[in-house]
Amino acid sequence: MAKTTQSFNAEIKQLLDIVIHSLYSHKEIFLRELISNSSDALDKLKFQTLTQSDLVPADHKYEIRLETDPDRQLLKVIDSGIGMNPEEVTQFIGTIAKSGTKAFGQLNQELKNRPELIGQFGVGFYSSFMVADKVSLHTQKAGTNIGTLWESTGDGTYTIDEVPRAEGVGTTITLHLKKFDDAEEVQDFTNTWVIKSLVKKYSDFINWPIQLRKEKPPKEGETPDPTKKEYEFETANSQKALWLRSPSDIKPEEYKEFYQHISHDYNEPSKWIHYKAEGSQEFTGLLYVPTRRPWNYNTKDHEYGLSLYIKRVFIMENCKDLLPAYLRFMKGLVDSSDLSLNVSREMLQQDRQVTTIRKHVVNKILAHFKDQLTKEREEYEKFWTEFGVTLKEGIPMDHANQEKIQDLLLFRSTASDKLTTLDEYVSRMKEGQKDIYFITGDRLETLQNSPYLERLKEKNFEVLLLTDAVDEWVTRDLPEFKSKKLISITKEGLDLDTEEEKQKKTEEKKSLQERFAPLTEKMKTFLSKEVKDVVISDRLTETPACLVSGAHDLSAHMEKLMSQMGQAQGMSKRILEINPKHAVIETMLTLPDDKQQTWTEILYNQALLTEGSPLPDPVKFSKMVSQLMTQQ
Numbered sequence: 001m002a003k004t005t006q007s008f009n010a011e012i013k014q015l016l017d018i019v020i021h022s023l024y025s026h027k028e029i030f031l032r033e034l035i036s037n038s039s040d041a042l043d044k045l046k047f048q049t050l051t052q053s054d055l056v057p058a059d060h061k062y063e064i065r066l067e068t069d070p071d072r073q074l075l076k077v078i079d080s081g082i083g084m085n086p087e088e089v090t091q092f093i094g095t096i097a098k099s100g101t102k103a104f105g106q107l108n109q110e111l112k113n114r115p116e117l118i119g120q121f122g123v124g125f126y127s128s129f130m131v132a133d134k135v136s137l138h139t140q141k142a143g144t145n146i147g148t149l150w151e152s153t154g155d156g157t158y159t160i161d162e163v164p165r166a167e168g169v170g171t172t173i174t175l176h177l178k179k180f181d182d183a184e185e186v187q188d189f190t191n192t193w194v195i196k197s198l199v200k201k202y203s204d205f206i207n208w209p210i211q212l213r214k215e216k217p218p219k220e221g222e223t224p225d226p227t228k229k230e231y232e233f234e235t236a237n238s239q240k241a242l243w244l245r246s247p248s249d250i251k252p253e254e255y256k257e258f259y260q261h262i263s264h265d266y267n268e269p270s271k272w273i274h275y276k277a278e279g280s281q282e283f284t285g286l287l288y289v290p291t292r293r294p295w296n297y298n299t300k301d302h303e304y305g306l307s308l309y310i311k312r313v314f315i316m317e318n319c320k321d322l323l324p325a326y327l328r329f330m331k332g333l334v335d336s337s338d339l340s341l342n343v344s345r346e347m348l349q350q351d352r353q354v355t356t357i358r359k360h361v362v363n364k365i366l367a368h369f370k371d372q373l374t375k376e377r378e379e380y381e382k383f384w385t386e387f388g389v390t391l392k393e394g395i396p397m398d399h400a401n402q403e404k405i406q407d408l409l410l411f412r413s414t415a416s417d418k419l420t421t422l423d424e425y426v427s428r429m430k431e432g433q434k435d436i437y438f439i440t441g442d443r444l445e446t447l448q449n450s451p452y453l454e455r456l457k458e459k460n461f462e463v464l465l466l467t468d469a470v471d472e473w474v475t476r477d478l479p480e481f482k483s484k485k486l487i488s489i490t491k492e493g494l495d496l497d498t499e500e501e502k503q504k505k506t507e508e509k510k511s512l513q514e515r516f517a518p519l520t521e522k523m524k525t526f527l528s529k530e531v532k533d534v535v536i537s538d539r540l541t542e543t544p545a546c547l548v549s550g551a552h553d554l555s556a557h558m559e560k561l562m563s564q565m566g567q568a569q570g571m572s573k574r575i576l577e578i579n580p581k582h583a584v585i586e587t588m589l590t591l592p593d594d595k596q597q598t599w600t601e602i603l604y605n606q607a608l609l610t611e612g613s614p615l616p617d618p619v620k621f622s623k624m625v626s627q628l629m630t631q632q
C-alpha cells in the first residue's frame, strides 16, 4: 500500500467542525475517550484469545501506556490491544459507520445544544482534535504483521500508509498538542501530574494497567544530563473492577464516572443498583437508570442490553439476552462467576443460566422501581416521563411479571393534573362505581373534552386518559386490576348504573325506546353501509350522537394506529348512539324523510369528528352544514 490522501466523508467533516470550533469546555475528556478505546481493544483481544490461544504469545502484556513529551508537545496513548487492519482503519476512523446521513443531520442539530452527546455517537476518537492540531494513529491488528499509519490535521483529509509497527500488535495514538492561550485555561497535557490526575478522575476502574511514563529522578549526588533522559513507569489506576468493590466503599462520583464509561452518556445517571446475587447463579450486577433518552432512542440504531463479563473478563456489550426490550433504557453490566468462559452469542440465547440471571435482573429492576415509586414519588415521575412509555410495553410483553408491572404504571386522569397509579384510582372510586374507566386517543386535550366523558362527569366517575399508542395493547392485556375491570368508555354496553338506578330507569328507557324506535329504524337504513346499529344512548348529556365500538371490536383509536402501521384490517362497523334528550334528536322526530336523512348524515359525520376519525367526504359534509345554516 502506497501512502494515499483521502477525504473524510461529509458527516465526519461536519463533526470535526463541531469538535474543533464549538466544543470549548471539558477538553480533558479526550483522554478518557482514548483510554476507553484502548481498554475496549484489550478486552477484544483477550476475548479472542479464549478461542484462539496462539493469537499473541503467552506472555503478551495487556496494558495501556501514556507517554508525554513536553519539548515536542506530544502525548501518546499506546495499547497492546487488538489493533486494526488497513480496511478497518478506513472504515472505523474515516467514516461514521453507524449512522445514516439523516440521523447525523439530527444529531448535528442536537450537538449544538447538548455537546455532551458527542460520546454517544461513537465519535470518541475525534475528541482528540479538541486538543491536538495533528493526530496520528499507528496500529497493527492481532494475527497480521501489517502496520498502518493514519494521520490527519483535522482539515478534511487524512493520509494512510503502510508502516511497520516496531512494538507489534496494538495501537499508538500520538497527539500533537495545540498551543492554547493562558486565557483559555486549558491544562498542560504534557505534564505527568495532570495526566495522572485525569486517569484517577476518569479511568481509575479500567480493568487493564495504565502505565504512566515518568522521568527518573537523578540519583543522589549525580547531576542529570538533559540530553539523556531516563524513564520509569508508574501504574496510574487502581484497576479494581468497580463492580467488585463493596458498595459502601464506592463514592457517588465513581459510580457516575463508570456510568459514563459504559454508556457514553454524559448526563448523570438518575439511579444505580449495585448488588451481588447468590444462590443458583452467582453474579454481580451494576445497573443504571439514565436520566434522559439517548438521541437515537427508539430508532434502529439504538442498541440495548447489558455488558456481560465472566469472572472479570469482558465477553460482550449490548447483550440482549440479559434484558427484555421493555427495559431497554437500562444500562449496566453483569459479571457472572458461573458461566463458562467459552460462551458464544448463539449459545447464550438458549443458556438456562443466562435465563436465570435475566429473571433475577428483571426482578431487581422492577423491585427498585416499586421502591422508588413508594419512597421517592417525584423522582419516579421524572423517570416515568422519560421512560414510562417503554416500561409499559412490559404489560403485553412479560405476562409473568404483569402483576409487578401493573403497580408501576402511571396515568393521566380526569381527577386532576397529577399522574395516578391504578391503586390510587381504585382508592378514589365512588360509591356505586364498579369498574375502572379509560379512554384512548392521540391528544390529552381532545380526550379531556371528549363527549364520551359526559355521563361519567355527571356521576363524578374518574376516567384514565390514555394517549400513548402502547396503551391500546396495555389495556387489551390488562383486562382487570385487582378484580376491578378496565372498561373502555368508547365501547358498547357501557354500564354505569347500579342495580337500583337501573330499576328506576327501566320504565323511562322503555318509553324512550318506543318513542324513538321509528327514528332509529330509519336512521339505520340511511346509514346501513356505515354502521351496524343505531341505538338510544345512556352516555351522552350534551352531545346529540356518538359512535361506539362493539365490545369485542378494536377501538377507533386502535384502528387508526393499525392503519398508520400499514396494518388496516378494514374498519369494523360501529354503533351510532343518539341522545334522546337532545333538542336535535327531538326535532328530528318531526322532520320529513329527506331532511331526516340529511340530518342523520350530518350527525354521523359529527360523531366521526368527535372520536377523532377522518371524514369520508369532508367537502360534502361542509356543504350540508352550509345549506343547513342558510335554511330558516
Ligand code: ADP
Pocket (backbone or CB within 6 Å): 037, 038, 041, 079, 081, 082, 083, 084, 092, 093, 119, 121, 122, 123, 124, 125, 126, 171
Ligand atoms: P467508539 O469507540 O465509540 O466506537 P471511536 O470513533 O472512538 O468510536 O472509534 C471507532 C472505532 O475505531 C472503535 O469502535 C474501534 O473499532 C476502533 N478503534 C478506536 N480506537 C482503537 C484502538 N485503540 N484499538 C483498536 N481499535 C480502535
